[in-house]
Amino acid sequence: MARIAVGGFQHETNTFAPQQATWDEFVRADAWPPLLRGAEMISGVAGYNIPIAGAVKRLTELGHSIVPLAWAAAAPASYVTEDAYERMWAMLAEDLKRQGPFDAVYLDLHGAMVAENTEDGEGELLKRVRGIVGETIPVVASLDYHANLTPEMARYSTALVGYRTYPHIDMAATGARTIELLDRLLREKRPLYKAYRQVDFLIPLVWQCTFNEPAKGIFDLLGEIEAGERSHNQGIVSVTHTPGFPPADIAQCGPALVVYGHDREAVEAAADRLAAAVKAKEAAFAGELLDPDEAALRAIELSRRAKKPIVLADVQDNPGAGGTSDTVGLLAALMRHKAQGAVIGMMIDPGAAEAAAVVGEGAILRRGLGAVVGYAGEKPVEAAWRVAKLGDGKFTGTGPFYGGARFNMGPMALLTDDASGVSAVVACKRVQAADQEMFRHVGVEPARVPILGLKSTVHFRADFQPIAETILVVRAPGAHITDPAEMPYKHLRTGVRIRPMGPVWRG
Numbered sequence: 001m002a003r004i005a006v007g008g009f010q011h012e013t014n015t016f017a018p019q020q021a022t023w024d025e026f027v028r029a030d031a032w033p034p035l036l037r038g039a040e041m042i043s044g045v046a047g048y049n050i051p052i053a054g055a056v057k058r059l060t061e062l063g064h065s066i067v068p069l070a071w072a073a074a075a076p077a078s079y080v081t082e083d084a085y086e087r088m089w090a091m092l093a094e095d096l097k098r099q100g101p102f103d104a105v106y107l108d109l110h111g112a113m114v115a116e117n118t119e120d121g122e123g124e125l126l127k128r129v130r131g132i133v134g135e136t137i138p139v140v141a142s143l144d145y146h147a148n149l150t151p152e153m154a155r156y157s158t159a160l161v162g163y164r165t166y167p168h169i170d171m172a173a174t175g176a177r178t179i180e181l182l183d184r185l186l187r188e189k190r191p192l193y194k195a196y197r198q199v200d201f202l203i204p205l206v207w208q209c210t211f212n213e214p215a216k217g218i219f220d221l222l223g224e225i226e227a228g229e230r231s232h233n234q235g236i237v238s239v240t241h242t243p244g245f246p247p248a249d250i251a252q253c254g255p256a257l258v259v260y261g262h263d264r265e266a267v268e269a270a271a272d273r274l275a276a277a278v279k280a281k282e283a284a285f286a287g288e289l290l291d292p293d294e295a296a297l298r299a300i301e302l303s304r305r306a307k308k309p310i311v312l313a314d315v316q317d318n319p320g321a322g323g324t325s326d327t328v329g330l331l332a333a334l335m336r337h338k339a340q341g342a343v344i345g346m347m348i349d350p351g352a353a354e355a356a357a358v359v360g361e362g363a364i365l366r367r368g369l370g371a372v373v374g375y376a377g378e379k380p381v382e383a384a385w386r387v388a389k390l391g392d393g394k395f396t397g398t399g400p401f402y403g404g405a406r407f408n409m410g411p412m413a414l415l416t417d418d419a420s421g422v423s424a425v426v427a428c429k430r431v432q433a434a435d436q437e438m439f440r441h442v443g444v445e446p447a448r449v450p451i452l453g454l455k456s457t458v459h460f461r462a463d464f465q466p467i468a469e470t471i472l473v474v475r476a477p478g479a480h481i482t483d484p485a486e487m488p489y490k491h492l493r494t495g496v497r498i499r500p501m502g503p504v505w506r507g
Contacts, residue, residue, distance in 0.1 A: 002186050004059060005096060005133075006041075007069030008052050008108025009088050009125060012146060014247040014322025015114055016487055017078040017479045018373055023087055025074035031397070031405045031431045037070040037091060045071065047404045049168075051142040052108035054175030059106075062183055069095040071108060075430050076322045085115040089128060096132045104138040104182055105129060108175065111147020111162070112245035119250040119491070123152030130156050138185050142178040144168070146205070147242040149256035154196045158185065159260050162240040164219050166210045167434070167462035169400040181238050181260075192237070193264045195271035199255035199278050201497035202246045202484040206315050206473055207285040209458045211465065214281035215243065221277050225270050235263035236270055241278070246484040247322060251493045285500040287473065289482065292333035295474040300339050303450040306469035310451050311460070313471060314344070316478030318457040320432035324348065325455050328370040328381045329476030334453065335381065335420040343414075343444055344453030345425030345433045348372070353426045356387045356413035363387050369415065369424060376477045385415040389443035393427060399463030402435040414442035434459035436467075457482075 011021055027035045036044040045053040052071055059066050070091040074080075096105075107129070113121025122141070129139060138158040143149065145163040153160060161178040163170055185192065210216050218241065226239045241257040257274055261267040290298065299310040312330060319325035325348040334342045352369050359365060365387060368380025393409030410428030417423070425433075425442055433439075433454040436446045446452055447467045454460045457480065465471065481487050485499045492498070492505040 001063045001065060002103035003065045003067060005067045005069055005099065005102045005105045006052070006055065006059070007092055007095070008071040009092070010073035010108060010110045011080050011113040011121065012076040012110050012144065012245060012321070013079060013112055013114035014076055014480060015078060015249040016247050016481065017322030018324065018375060019077045021074045021077040021080045021084060023081065023084040025077065026072040026084055026088065029408050030075060030429045031402060031407050032073050035070070035072040038068055041068040041071050042066065049172045049401065049403055049405070050108070051171050051175030051178070054172030055106055055108065055142065055179050058176040058179040062179070067099050067102060076320055078322065080113060080115040080121060082116040085117060085121065089125065093128065093132060096129065100133065102133060102137060104140070104186060105133055106179065106182060107141040109141045109143055111143040111149055111153065111242060112248055114248055114250055120150050120152055120252065123150045123156065126153060126156035138182055140178055140182045142174045143240065143242060145242060146245040148244050148248055148250065148253050149242045149258065150252040151196060154194060154258050158192065159238060160240055160258055161238060162242050164210070164222070166208050166215065167401050167459040169462050184237065190262050192260055192262065193267045195259045195267045197257050197271050197275040199275060200495060201282055201500050202254050203243050203285050203500060204246060204482050204484060205321060205457050206482055207287055208243045209461060211461055214284040218278055218281060222274060225274060235266050236261040239270065239274065241274060247480060247487065249489050249491045251491055253492055254496055282500045289473050289475040292329045292474055292476045293337070295330070295472050296333040296337045296339055298472060299451045300337060302470060308467055308469040309446065309449050311464055311468040311471045312451065312453045313457065313460065313473050314453055314455045314476055314478070315457045315473055316475055316480050316482055317455050318432050318478070318480045319348070319430040319455065320459060321457055321480035323455065323478045323480045324373040324375050325430045326370045326372045327375055327477045328378055330453050330474055331370060331422070331424060332381050334422045334451070335417055338420045339451050340421035341449060342421070342451035342453065343423045343425065343439065343449050346431065346438055346455060347424045347426045348428065348430050349426050350410065350428040352415065353411040353413050353428050356415060356426065357390055357411040359387060361387050361390055365415065369426070375479055378477060383417040383419065386418055387413055388416045388423065389414040391441040395437050395441045397435040398437050399435040401459050401462045412442055414444060432456040432459055434463060436463050
């Protein structure tokens with residue numbers, strides 16, 4: 001069977017965020033594995049819902065020989081430092097040169113990486129890989145749903161395969177699908193045509209959810225195009241659409257798609273059909289956004305009659321999109337309005353979590369909470385915080401998104417302000433609140449909470465929507481600005497609308 005080089009380099013870059021992605025961020029473990037290289041990579045990714053885990057499993061099932069390179073991921077943040085980018089590339093380059101030749105290369109990439117030395121982290125990486133392995137062997141990569149899929153990424157890869165769900169419950173499955181496509185290419189050895197299209201408007205992340213329209217219908221159509229063309233022998237082998245990652249100030253920011261197949265005309269026609277369908281839905285990418293006080297008051301009123309939690313999505317402080325996960329707009333509003341029994345998480349405040357661990361359960365901490373980074377000039381919320389429960393931050397995710405993830409969050413605590421009845425789940429490492437185990441770890445059963453504040457944009461829906469009475473979207477201060485029209489862009493390409501049906505970027 002074939003000899004396949006396998007590696008990956010994952011980062012989702014919010015160029016407007018206050019914290020950079022340094023080398024240390026890629027080396028350490030949080031919800032995902034730490035930096036892995038060589039044979040340890042195979043066992044190190046097993047059981048996680050990440051693309052490389054699905055790819056390794058499928059390669060093994062198909063009997064191919066895996067040549068492990070290196071893999072690393074860091075939490076979303078601002079620019080990847082040049083030092084981190086070049087250190088990771090040095091590992092990949094050394095392994096590709098030392099262990100080649102190969103029959104093919106598989107890479108687990110994100111698609112929205114921006115580094116200090118390149119605004120197209122993946123396009124540059126794929127170009128460098130081609131410089132080592134040549135133009136003839138297949139180079140395939142799995143991509144995140146939020147990839148800003150660039151012309152260079154399409155040019156230097158043989159095929160790109162993206163997630164089809166947001167929340168991303170199909171990450172490992174996407175890695176497996178990528179390998180199945182690669183296996184087919186190796187067996188059939190037929191010419192593969194590609195058709196690449198960009199869409200000329202930016203889509204806010206909060207309205208990209210595939211549980212709801214219009215994204216649900218678009219991805220249903222994507223599957224129909226792929227299956228229908230195959231059944232009619234039109235030669236379509238793969239279709240990928242990435243709605244994009246708006247908080248990236250680069251020329252190629254925005255939605256894109258790529259279609260692969262053996263019939264050039266069919267490939268071009270399929271790409272045109274899908275692009276037209278996305279454009280036709282432009283006006284539907286919209287919804288209600290509440291300020292923190294509106295959200296708190298409405299949640300309190302709804303909770304009086306509700307049988308399940310009222311969920312407040314603190315979308316602009318989502319650490320999964322570069323937020324600091326420590327802003328206090330929603331927390332302060334819940335406390336102002338005395339939202340009895342409300343719990344918000346995860347608040348990332350290492351000082352508070354560590355202090356709680358020192359004083360112990362039942363003790364009172366008189367200190368500020370949150371606003372550690374101080375985004376938008378925020379100040380910590382001062383209160384007499386009771387240490388209701390402590391945890392060591394080590395637990396395993398059980399939800400559809402983080403299922404199998406082995407968390408290592410440092411000291412954690414449930415801190416309660418008895419004056420308002422509001423509690424916060426506090427941790428030391430940034431990770432978005434997308435798994436119920438984050439709350440259970442400190443004694444909170446999410447389904448029994450009247451009001452639940454979550455620092456997440458959409459991923460929380462996989463595990464929390466089934467237990468929610470309703471979900472309210474909150475626009476509190478945070479580095480993940482929900483409306484792209486409010487972002488201070490400088491580098492977008494001319495002609496892109498900076499929100500659906502919105503103003504056109506003129507440079």
